[in-house]
Amino acid sequence: MTFSWRRIRGGRGGVGKIESLKGINSYMELVVPTHFRCPISLDLMKDPVTLSTGITYDRENIEKWIDSGSVTCPVTNQVLINFDLVPNHSIRKMIQDWCVKNMSFGIERIPTPRIPITPYEVSEICSRMVAAVQNGDIKRFNELLGKIKKLARESDRNRSCIVNNGIGSALADSFECLARGSIDSNMNLLKEILSSLTWTFPIDEEGISKLKSTISLRCMAWFLKGEDLSSRQNAIFVLKKLIFADQGTVDGLKEIEGIEETLFHNVKIPICPKATKSCLVVINQMLVQEKSGHEIAFKFVQMGLISLILEILVGGDKNICEKALGVLDCICNSKEGREIAGENALTIPILVKKILRVSDTATKFCISCLWKLCLGEGNENGLVEAVQLGAFQKLLVVLQLGCCERTKEKVTELLKLMNLCRGKLDCFDSSTGFKYLNRSN
The missing domain is CATH 1.25.40 (Serine Threonine Protein Phosphatase 5, Tetratricopeptide repeat)
Structure with a gap:
């Protein structure tokens, strides 16, 4: 199969609109070596990795293949003995050299890919984070949290790996541990954890139990009363996700004195539309799960929630x-x-x-x-x-x-x-x- 580029208009983009070269030869083709192409997409590989069968693919394409539930090698159809993706540095270096050599044809050099984080590395970092908080080593915890956030920003694959290998539970454990002490003293770190918790769901049962504890819920309610808009927003996001993860969260929330006034205030003086929606969801779940007496509904009615709801409905x-x-x-x-x-x-x-x-x-x-x-x-x-x-x-x-x-x-x-x-x-x-x-x- 022939795979080729013609000279690219404007000299940039790697792949795009093409036109023939003009000069001595009216037509000129740049042939891409077959072993530089991914067998799945037939595109030039950006991050070549090799399966246990010895066949090399572009990482993004073979990960999609495996994530779809396939357990065989696309080329050989052999059942994979493992799903390890070994970076093929030799092929990647050859592709980069080929790109540099053909820059005059508008081919851009592919960047050296970052090696994705592994489940083992995530688990190790999570263990160290929990240990650092328990030992009072706040500086070390900050370093580890910063590392996790940086890795999560690098790629969706990294973020998925981090979420699926215990980061939520580690953050929940750390949040409860710090909330047991002085919230004022640990406020900045608690803010950082709360911010990270917004993207670490789903969280395992152990982590959920830590987050829905009285100590953790009181801490979130404390942030909801504060003046920091970002922290208020993150607190309500986490509460909403926590309620959907475990309906028992509502029972703990009801025990917090003044929580109805706090939630009402966050609807009345909105932070952003998304936060308002999340706050309404939390209020709705509190009302839905009210078993008898309608005490919570009565409190919201006395505050003027009905008028506020009608105002929202006018232009929402x-x-x-x-x-x-x-x-x-x-x-x-x-x-x-x-x-x-x-x-x-x-x-x-x-x-x-x-x-x-x-x-x-x-x-x-x-x-x-x-x-x-x-x-x-x-x-x-x-x-x-x-x-x-x-x-x-x-x-x-x-x-x-x-x-x-x-x-x-x-x-x-x-x-x-x-x-x-x-x-x-x-x-x-x-x-x-x-x-x-x-x-x-």
Whole structure:
């Protein structure tokens, strides 16, 4: 098979638009040696590595092959006795020399690749980090953490190897250990660990147990109250990931005095949209897992969370609207929540407006909220207002488009109630029934 370059326009780029050379010969080709090409992609190898079968491939291509679940050599089809990728320095040096020799054809020299970190090296660094913290050798810990962060930045492959070989657990152990002491004294180091924890999930069970301990959660709550925006953001990111990793985290979070006020403050005075979404997720999980009494919901209602949620819904994007509606739906499970939400003049208009405008998830939450607010005696005004705003037509469209069984039941019940209110309206324009079908956000 012939693999060649023609001279590259502009003399740069290695591979790109090509044109023939002009001069004595009207056409000139640069032939790339076959053994410089990866057998998988047929491209010039940038980081040649050799398998146990003796065949050399470009590292990126053979790693994708192995990661896809293949256990054979692509060329020989032999079953691999191991998955070791040995750097082929001889071929790499020959390719680099060839590139230099042919620079006049616009070929750029491939850089010498960095050797990827191994699982063994990651485990060793993690062990040393934990030992350094336990021995009070903060300087050594900082050096090791800096090394890990540098290696993670070098490549996605390195980061994946680091995450999969215990860094999260080591950081969680170190975080709890430092939080046991003076937070003020260890504040800078705790900040660094918190920042690193945002990209080290998933974490094993031992690490999760360290992070969801009372000591660690109190430390995160302390950062959430602080003025450092970066630390507040990292703390809420870690809390969100921790809750999804272990639902038991919520129980520990509820034990922290003033956590509701802290979370409310971080929604009211936002750091960034991503942090606000994460904070709403944490609040939602606290409300979802509230077993009885609705004490947490009552606290949030008293703080004014319903008004804040409605403000968010007015101009929020799809993702944040879904999170905010999820919180509002949970709050409406309590009597106090329904009363305050029903008294707010924006509640019904916003809920009706968001049906079919955001997403299926948002529509489900809107219908659930309306169902809770309009059900029962004394809620006739809410039903009439919803009908006037076009809820009846929109709910008919929801049935036409299809929805889950539980939502369908709520829609059917709402339609029956709204139908009784239609006679009390001076006019009812049924010609607008499907005008919401193709509405964009």
